[in-house]
Amino acid sequence: MSIILKEKEDFKFGFELFDDFYGMCFFLSEKGLIIKSNKSTEKYLLKTEDELKNTSFFDIFSDENKEKIEKFFFKSISEKKSQNLSTTLTTNNKTWNFNLLFSPYFSNNHGTPKHCFANVRDITEKKQLEKDFLQFYSIAENTVNPLQITNLDGEMIYVNPAFVKVSGYLKEELLGQNPRIFGSKKHPEKFWKNMWKTISAGNVWSGEIENKKKDGTPFYTQLLISPILDNDGKVTSYFGIHRDITEKKMLEKQLIHTQKMESMGTLAAGVAHEVGNPLASISALVQVVLRSTTDDFAKEKLSLVRSQVGRISKIIRDLVDFSRPSTYELQLTDINKQLEGAIDIIEVGTKNKEIEFIINLEENIPKLLLVADQIQQVFINILLNAVDSILDNPNKNKPKQITVSSSIDDENVNIVLSDTGIGILEEDLEKIFEPFYTTKKEGRGTGLGLWVSYGIVKSLQGELMVESKRDIGTKFFITLPTQT
Numbered sequence: 001m002s003i004i005l006k007e008k009e010d011f012k013f014g015f016e017l018f019d020d021f022y023g024m025c026f027f028l029s030e031k032g033l034i035i036k037s038n039k040s041t042e043k044y045l046l047k048t049e050d051e052l053k054n055t056s057f058f059d060i061f062s063d064e065n066k067e068k069i070e071k072f073f074f075k076s077i078s079e080k081k082s083q084n085l086s087t088t089l090t091t092n093n094k095t096w097n098f099n100l101l102f103s104p105y106f107s108n109n110h111g112t113p114k115h116c117f118a119n120v121r122d123i124t125e126k127k128q129l130e131k132d133f134l135q136f137y138s139i140a141e142n143t144v145n146p147l148q149i150t151n152l153d154g155e156m157i158y159v160n161p162a163f164v165k166v167s168g169y170l171k172e173e174l175l176g177q178n179p180r181i182f183g184s185k186k187h188p189e190k191f192w193k194n195m196w197k198t199i200s201a202g203n204v205w206s207g208e209i210e211n212k213k214k215d216g217t218p219f220y221t222q223l224l225i226s227p228i229l230d231n232d233g234k235v236t237s238y239f240g241i242h243r244d245i246t247e248k249k250m251l252e253k254q255l256i257h258t259q260k261m262e263s264m265g266t267l268a269a270g271v272a273h274e275v276g277n278p279l280a281s282i283s284a285l286v287q288v289v290l291r292s293t294t295d296d297f298a299k300e301k302l303s304l305v306r307s308q309v310g311r312i313s314k315i316i317r318d319l320v321d322f323s324r325p326s327t328y329e330l331q332l333t334d335i336n337k338q339l340e341g342a343i344d345i346i347e348v349g350t351k352n353k354e355i356e357f358i359i360n361l362e363e364n365i366p367k368l369l370l371v372a373d374q375i376q377q378v379f380i381n382i383l384l385n386a387v388d389s390i391l392d393n394p395n396k397n398k399p400k401q402i403t404v405s406s407s408i409d410d411e412n413v414n415i416v417l418s419d420t421g422i423g424i425l426e427e428d429l430e431k432i433f434e435p436f437y438t439t440k441k442e443g444r445g446t447g448l449g450l451w452v453s454y455g456i457v458k459s460l461q462g463e464l465m466v467e468s469k470r471d472i473g474t475k476f477f478i479t480l481p482t483q484t
């Protein structure tokens with residue numbers, strides 16, 4: 001601030017310039033006495049210019065600030081430098097936030113300042129805004145709700161820590177990116193078009209969306225986007241607030257899956273009963289006729305019928321296994337022994353197929369009360385699939401390995417069976433436990449193996465889960481509670 005006035009001149013004319021100046025303006029003597037003040041001063045201090053004249057500038061401040069401001073003033077004079085300070089001023093029971101500027105004024109560069117210009121600017125509103133902003137910022141940073149602000153080009157300009165956490169990305173990886181990077185591609189184009197139409201028109205949009213984390217796993221949120229408007233009502237950016245509903249979605253999915261499996265079990269029991277009885281009659285009749293005929297042609301054809309009936313019976317037995325509590329006897333069973341037994345059976349069938357079995361069984365696993373044949377059937381079904389998937393892998397150079405491990409924790413015996421086979425597509429993962437779902441050629445698979453296994457494990461209050469990556473391999477996890 002430079003003031004083009006001559007020393008000793010009456011400042012009256014020049015100082016009128018400051019009457020419309022924002023905030024209070026003063027001309028002070030080098031001792032800090034008020035020589036002149038502008039019009040705004042009266043509004044704040046409720047004193048006329050005449051009343052203020054020749055009083056100490058520092059007296060307009062409360063005692064706790066006075067000393068500090070005085071020091072500051074003399075520092076400004078002695079260093080011949082402008083100084084800025086934030087302070088408060090209480091008049092008429094109201095406290096204002098002020099920005100105080102001292103600007104010493106001297107006639108020549110070597111002289112000591114004889115006067116000082118002081119500007120006291122009201123920053124109460126600015127301070128309040130700052131405070132509000134800080135409050136909101138701290139809420140945004142600490143809330144568990146993921147938040148994002150996107151500019152008009154659709155680039156993220158702010159994300160809060162909750163957002164960073166749920167997305168699995170680093171903050172730096174997110175800023176400047178389009179939220180499309182979370183796209184699960186599960187929503188039709190129309191869904192997003194509608195969203196853009198709504199928010200660009202200045203309206204609030206909300207919807208449930210499926211997103212994809214950095215590692216590819218899904219996360220589900222209820223998203224609400226509201227446009228941020230400027231003073232003219234123009235959209236400047238978009239504010240998105242998410243509510244994480246991943247857990248709810250997962251539970252929903254699990255429930256639907258469990259219910260589906262249950263209803264299929266009921267259906268299977270019905271079918272097994274309705275088909276099983278007539279089939280038993282057919283089988284018996286075929287036996288009778290076979291024994292009583294001498295006609296070679298009839299004998300040959302009847303043998304064929306018998307083997308086909310046998311095939312159907314096997315399926316029916318599987319259905320019954322799944323849907324009816326086993327009539328086999330429960331006995332304390334050594335899980336490792338059953339695993340070894342299953343591997344032996346599979347190994348016999350895979351001789352010369354170069355599959356390596358890696359076996360990692362933890363000792364001291366307590367015996368579990370279950371039907372040994374059933375649990376071995378589960379292991380065999382999973383291992384047969386593993387062999388099939390390794391043999392189906394067109395990449396012949398890939399290691400052909402099946403790894404079997406067992407372990408124990410506080411509540412469960414855990415069994416993991418993994419293979420280096422062809423893997424399962426993500427969209428097929430939820431279908432593999434359904435009955436008759438198979439990708440195998442006719443005659444090679446009926447699609448009941450995993451369904452039956454699922455039923456058996458569930459009947460033991462256990463869990464059967466799968467993880468798979470196409471071309472990498474598949475892992476089945478079985479957990480069986482140690483106390484049932």
Ligand SMILES: Nc1ncnc2c1ncn2[C@@H]1O[C@H](COP(=O)(O)OP(=O)(O)OP(=O)(O)O)[C@@H](O)[C@H]1O
Nearest residue numbers: 385386389432438439440445446447448449450474
């Ligand atoms: N380890 C695995 N690797 C790759 N795909 C698998 C694996 N296990 C199962 N699958 C897939 O899941 C489908 C269903 O398996 P499931 O064992 O229920 O039936 P299946 O093997 O086709 O017939 P079945 O077991 O009745 O003879 C398989 O056809 C296959 O596509």
Ligand SMILES: [Mg+2]
Nearest residue numbers: 381385449450
């Ligand atoms: Mg199978």
